[in-house]
Amino acid sequence: MFTGLVEEVGTVVSIVEQGGNHRITIKAPGAAKELREGNSIAVGGVCLTALDIKADSFCADLARETWTRTSFSRMTEGAEVNLELPLRVDARMGGHIVQGHVDGTGRLVGLEPIANADDFWLLIDIPEELKKYIVFKGSIAIEGISLTVAKLDGLRLIIAIIPHTIKMTNLKSLRPGDPVNIETDIVAKYLEKWTQRDEQGAALTAERLVAQGF
Secondary structure, X not given: OEOOOOXXXXXXXXXXXXXXXXXXXXXXXXXXXXXXXXXXXXXXXXXXXXXXXXXXXXXXXXXXXXXXXXXXXXXOOOOEEEEEOOXXXXXXXXXXXXXXXXXXXXXXXXXXXXXXXXXXXXEEEOOHHHHHHOOOOOEEEEOOEEEEEEEEEOOEEEEEEOXXXXXXXXXXXXXXXXXXXXXXXXXXXXXXXXXXXXXXXXXXXXXXXXXXXX
């Protein structure tokens, strides 16, 4: 489990394709010191397994599905990626619960300065299927960053971003049109499932009553 608080921005130093899968090598001196072979690490909001760990780098293998369904599809050597180690049981819980299971990708529209402020609006166009999970002031992870929804205008997601977040993440390296990983709040997905179960139960009860002549 992760919290969406980025600990380090790593740099992709190599991408090797092997039979449709990809192995990426990421330079990340801070994370490499903490990792052990087989440990989980969130890379751009995607939970991966650390392999072939060196003094200042590690590798991770990406299945074809992971490559095509995440923002890794835009990845090139030199790309910056947000990194976070799993939450320790004795650590404070900042951010929100992030699993590293990407629900889909949005398209970066841009970062627009907020009038009379030092902050920015982060604008992202999201897939239709994710709209139902996003609410005003709700939590959302973008590229593994824990953020708060300011507004959802149709399929345009709007988030207020402080300069520190831009400086300490890969947002500063992204360009309009780039895909970005989105993980919606897990609570919203559980609520949807419970609601569907209740609706199905009510429908079955109604059917039984009709069958019994009520």
